[in-house]
Structure formats: C-alpha cells, structure tokens
Amino acid sequence: MTDDPMVLDLMDSEPAYSSESGGLYQGDSRESLKQLPDGCIDLVVTSPPFALQHKKEYGNEDQEGYNDWFMEFAEEVYRVLAPHGSFVIEIGGAFEKGWPKRSIYQFQLLTRLVEEGDFDLAQDFYWYNPAKLPNPIEWVNVRKIRVTDAVTHIWWLSKEVNKDSAVKDGERPQPEASNQRVLQEYSESHKNLLETGEYNDGKRGSGWDIDPESFANKNEGSIPDNLIEGHSARGVLDRWDEISALEFLELISDEDPEDLSAGDLLRTLGMGGPDPDNLIEASNTASNTHYLRMCREFGFDHHPARFPRQIPEFFISFLTPDPPYDDWDRGTLDRPIVLDIFAGSNLTGRVAESKGRYWLGFEQEEQYVQTSQFRFMDEDEIRDSLNDETSDFGEFAEVGND
Numbered sequence: 001m002t003d004d005p006m007v008l009d010l011m012d013s014e015p016a017y018s019s020e021s022g023g024l025y026q027g028d029s030r031e032s033l034k035q036l037p038d039g040c041i042d043l044v045v046t047s048p049p050f051a052l053q054h055k056k057e058y059g060n061e062d063q064e065g066y067n068d069w070f071m072e073f074a075e076e077v078y079r080v081l082a083p084h085g086s087f088v089i090e091i092g093g094a095f096e097k098g099w100p101k102r103s104i105y106q107f108q109l110l111t112r113l114v115e116e117g118d119f120d121l122a123q124d125f126y127w128y129n130p131a132k133l134p135n136p137i138e139w140v141n142v143r144k145i146r147v148t149d150a151v152t153h154i155w156w157l158s159k160e161v162n163k164d165s166a167v168k169d170g171e172r173p174q175p176e177a178s179n180q181r182v183l184q185e186y187s188e189s190h191k192n193l194l195e196t197g198e199y200n201d202g203k204r205g206s207g208w209d210i211d212p213e214s215f216a217n218k219n220e221g222s223i224p225d226n227l228i229e230g231h232s233a234r235g236v237l238d239r240w241d242e243i244s245a246l247e248f249l250e251l252i253s254d255e256d257p258e259d260l261s262a263g264d265l266l267r268t269l270g271m272g273g274p275d276p277d278n279l280i281e282a283s284n285t286a287s288n289t290h291y292l293r294m295c296r297e298f299g300f301d302h303h304p305a306r307f308p309r310q311i312p313e314f315f316i317s318f319l320t321p322d323p324p325y326d327d328w329d330r331g332t333l334d335r336p337i338v339l340d341i342f343a344g345s346n347l348t349g350r351v352a353e354s355k356g357r358y359w360l361g362f363e364q365e366e367q368y369v370q371t372s373q374f375r376f377m378d379e380d381e382i383r384d385s386l387n388d389e390t391s392d393f394g395e396f397a398e399v400g401n402d
Contacts, residue, residue, distance in 0.1 A: 007337055007358040011035045016369045019376045022349055022359030026369045029341040029362040033076035041080045042336040043319050045348050047090040047307045051105050063094065067109045073341055074117045081159050084176040084330050086319045087119060090127060090307055092152040100139040100146055110155055120161040122175060125154035125226040127311060176330065181317045183221030190222065228310050291345055294374040294382055303345040303368045312351040323356040333358060346372035
C-alpha cells in the first residue's frame with residue numbers, strides 16, 4: 001500500500017499489508033512474537049478472545065484451559081516489552097457453564113501474570129458497555145436471579161514499576177505514563193467553582209483538611225478516572241435504517257442471536273422493564289462506522305468482536321508520548337511502537353497511526369486480516385483493489401454477506 005516503514009525491519013517475515021506507520025502479519029501471535037528482538041515494543045494493547053460459553057467464529061478457548069493458553073503469549077510479550085513498556089489487556093468475564101455463578105478465570109489469569117509472568121499490575125480499569133444484552137439468558141431473563149453484566153476488566157500491566165520515577169528531578173516515569181495527555185473537560189460544577197471561587201473548604205469527616213486554594217487553579221482539564229465508557233455499537237442509532245436487526249444483535253451481544261428473544265432486545269433498548277446493570281451511571285461512545293460500512297458495501301464479513309475506539313485511544317495517549325519526538329530516547333526507533341497481538345479488525349493499528357506512533361499487528365484469521373485493510377483505505381481504493389486481478393481481495397469477497 002505504501003513504502004515500508006522502518007518498524008517492519010524488526011520482523012523477519014513479510015506483512016500481509018503495510019501502511020505509512022506499520023504492518024499487519026497473519027499467523028499465530030506466539031510464533032510472530034518470536035521474530036521480534038528483546039525489549040523493542042513500547043506498548044501492547046489487545047483484547048484476546050474471552051472464555052465464553054458460546055463458541056465464536058473467531059475462536060475462543062474454554063475456561064478450563066484458557067489461562068495456560070494465554071500464558072504462552074504473555075511469556076513472549078514480557079520478552080519483547082521495553083523496560084518502560086506496558087501491556088494492556090481488555091478481558092471479559094463469564095459465568096460457569098450451567099451455573100448461576102461467575103467464573104474467576106480472568107482473576108486467576110491476573111494472578112498468574114503477576115506471580116508467574118513477573119508483570120506488575122500498575123492499575124485496573126473498566127470498560128462500561130451499556131449496550132450489552134442480558135446474558136446468560138437463563139439467569140438474567142428467564143429466572144431473573146442475576147443482573148446484566150455491563151463491564152469488562154482492563155488490566156494495565158508493566159514490566160517494572162519504579163516508585164521514584166517522575167518524582168525525583170530528572171527521573172522518567174517507569175512505566176512510561178502521563179495523565180496530562182488524557183485530561184478531560186471540566187464538569188459544569190467545576191467550571192462554576194473556577195468562575196466563582198467559592199468552595200466549601202475546611203476539615204472533612206474523613207480527616208482531610210481541604211485548603212481553600214486546592215481547587216482554584218485552572219489547569220488544562222480534569223484527571224480522568226479508571227472507567228472507560230462506550231460500546232462498539234455506537235453509531236448504530238444514527239444509521240439504524242441502514243442495517244438489519246440481525247446485524248444490530250451481532251454488534252452488541254455476546255450471545256448467539258438465535259438464542260435471543262424479542263424481549264431480550266426490548267429490554268436492551270430500555271423497553272419492557274429493563275434489568276439493572278452491575279454499574280450505576282452510563283454514557284455511550286465509540287464507533288467503527290467506516291470499517292463496518294465498507295464491509296457491508298463490498299460483501300465481506302466484519303469481525304464480530306471489536307472493542308471501542310476509546311480503549312486504544314486512551315491507552316496509547318496515556319502510556320506513550322505524543323509527537324514530535326525530538327527528545328524521544330527510550331525506544332528502539334525514533335517514535336513509540338504499539339503492538340496488538342490479537343489484532344482482529346486492527347483498530348489498534350489504525351488509532352496508533354492516527355496518533356503518530358509506529359504499530360504492528362498480529363492476526364490469525366485470514367478473512368479478518370483482509371478486511372482490516374479497509375481501515376486504511378477509502379471506498380475508491382477498496383473498489384480499485386477488488387477490480388485488480390492481482391489483488392488478494394477477490395477470493396475473500398465470496399466469504400462475506402450476500
């Protein structure tokens with residue numbers, strides 16, 4: 001698609017495709033990772049297949065063998081991660097098969113990553129997805145003894161945490177991080193406080209003594225919390241005449257659409273007595289509209305499990321510095337390298353490129369490798385590639401939707 005960026009020199013094999021700042025490689029990530037030299041990656045952001053009861057077409061391990069399977073990837077990630085680097089994993093929970101009780105597989109995995117994998121848990125985050133359908137249906141809708149599970153965990157792991165970093169003069173954060181790169185707009189109440197200068201200072205019941213000047217300084221914005229709001233079906237509501245009901249269900253559900261009743265859908269839309277979520281408060285963000293639209297336009301199956309844009313956007317900004325990189329001296333190359341070991345539709349790579357970072361992606365399923373290129377191509381470029389007899393796209397057009 002373009003001249004090869006220097007980040008591709010880290011790999012021995014050829015990418016399925018490349019862009020201005022990176023390349024996607026098809027194959028098992030455990031093997032692809034072995035091609036990378038030690039300590040060359042600044043950030044890994046990924047969302048592996050979850051250990052769900054319902055088997056997905058992209059492949060997912062069962063709960064019994066899941067953690068052994070994942071640790072094979074983690075061992076290689078630790079090796080290729082730079083000392084200042086971070087490993088961010090978005091991972092969903094699940095119920096135990098046939099029982100109204102939760103599996104703790106993701107917590108067991110976290111324990112193993114820390115105790116066996118030598119990672120440090122820098123912080124935990126949560127993705128709140130208000131569009132998730134109630135599941136398992138048996139316990140939430142039929143027997144009504146559980147509530148809708150609307151969050152997934154995000155583990156921010158690092159190779160080495162230094163408590164003195166960014167505290168002493170001349171020290172750099174370890175791992176690399178700055179919340180000043182992800183500041184949010186002040187709330188209306190905080191804006192009013194800054195304008196009026198009126199704040200109820202003094203000693204609190206908790207023992208904190210609040211100085212009257214504590215909240216008087218106007219900075220660039222407020223420090224975000226560890227809740228990421230949004231869902232991958234965002235953008236559906238403003239184009240709902242363009243997609244089928246089945247496509248909508250595939251976008252927002254972990255369940256097989258054939259297992260869902262009309263009542264399940266109505267409850268998700270806030271009709272017919274919704275089941276409560278296990279998190280209070282909500283808002284919706286994130287979209288993959290260009291990718292989904294191109295898949296439909298040209299008759300390809302889209303990847304059915306895409307995390308929202310906010311996850312890679314937040315962590316790439318939070319955990320790697322923004323350009324220009326005149327003073328960047330921590331990495332292997334002249335700017336940070338972001339890797340996704342379960343690339344799927346390659347949203348991580350697209351976001352990394354838009355933010356001026358190098359990127360690499362590994363994806364095993366050939367059809368998703370092919371369609372992930374849509375994120376880097378406009379409609380005319382895709383059409384030209386499909387009409388090109390030398391293009392690999394042609395055979396995959398048969399894979400998609402009729």
